[in-house]
Amino acid sequence: MLLDTTTTPTSSPAAAPARLGWRQRLAERRRLQRVDRVGAKLARLDAVSRLLARAETRLEAGWTQDAWFVTRDDGVLxxxxxxxxxxxxxxxxxxxxxxxxxxxxxxxxxxxxDAQRAIGALWNVLHGGSAAADWATAPGVTAARAYDLVRWNDASDRRQSDVLALVQASRASMDRASAALRADLARA
Incomplete structure (x- = not known):
C-alpha cells in the first residue's frame, strides 16, 4: 500500500492585512510614542525606588548626624x-x-x-507632596534640596526612625506612582 504524501490545505491562506489609512497609522504611531514615554517614566521611577531601597538598607545599618558618614580607621571612629x-x-x-x-x-x-530624582522625591514627600511630582530640576535646585534634607537630618530632635520613615514614605509614594503608570500602560 502506498502512502499519499500530497496534502491539501485545510484552510485558506491568511488574508493579507488591510492597508491602514494615514489616520490609523498616525493614531498607532501616537499610541506607540505614548507607550514609550510611559515606559521610560516607569523605568525612571523603578530606578529611583531601587536607589531609595539601597539607601534605606544603609541607613538601617547605621545613621549619623552632623557628619556625612562615620568610618572606623584602626579602631578609631x-x-x-x-x-x-x-x-x-x-x-x-x-x-x-x-x-x-x-x-x-x-x-x-x-x-x-537617579540621585537627583531621589533627593527630589525625599524633599517633596517631606514637604507634603508626591515623590514623583517633578523630575527635571536644575542642579542648583537639587543642591538646595539636599542642603534642606541635611538640615532636617541634623535637627537635634531627629531620630533614625524619623529618617527611615521618610525614606519608606517616599518609596511608598513611588510605588503608588508606578502602579498608576502600569495601569495606564496596560490600557494603552
Missing part, C-alpha cells in the same frame, strides 16, 4: 565632614540621609539623574 566624597563612604559605619543617597548612587554622587 572618624566623622567625615566638609566636602562629600561619596566613594569614601562605601565602607561606612553610619551615614546621614543625603550621604546614603550619594553613596548608593555611585559613581555620580547626587549629581546623577
Amino acid at each position: 572618624r566623622h567625615h565632614v566638609g566636602t562629600l566624597h561619596a566613594d569614601q563612604g562605601v565602607r561606612s559605619e553610619a551615614v546621614c540621609l543625603v550621604a546614603a543617597i550619594a553613596v548608593e548612587a555611585m559613581p555620580g554622587s547626587i549629581t546623577g539623574p
Whole structure:
C-alpha cells in the first residue's frame, strides 16, 4: 500500500492585512510614542525606588548626624565632614540621609539623574507632596534640596526612625506612582 504524501490545505491562506489609512497609522504611531514615554517614566521611577531601597538598607545599618558618614580607621571612629566624597563612604559605619543617597548612587554622587530624582522625591514627600511630582530640576535646585534634607537630618530632635520613615514614605509614594503608570500602560 502506498502512502499519499500530497496534502491539501485545510484552510485558506491568511488574508493579507488591510492597508491602514494615514489616520490609523498616525493614531498607532501616537499610541506607540505614548507607550514609550510611559515606559521610560516607569523605568525612571523603578530606578529611583531601587536607589531609595539601597539607601534605606544603609541607613538601617547605621545613621549619623552632623557628619556625612562615620568610618572606623584602626579602631578609631572618624566623622567625615566638609566636602562629600561619596566613594569614601562605601565602607561606612553610619551615614546621614543625603550621604546614603550619594553613596548608593555611585559613581555620580547626587549629581546623577537617579540621585537627583531621589533627593527630589525625599524633599517633596517631606514637604507634603508626591515623590514623583517633578523630575527635571536644575542642579542648583537639587543642591538646595539636599542642603534642606541635611538640615532636617541634623535637627537635634531627629531620630533614625524619623529618617527611615521618610525614606519608606517616599518609596511608598513611588510605588503608588508606578502602579498608576502600569495601569495606564496596560490600557494603552
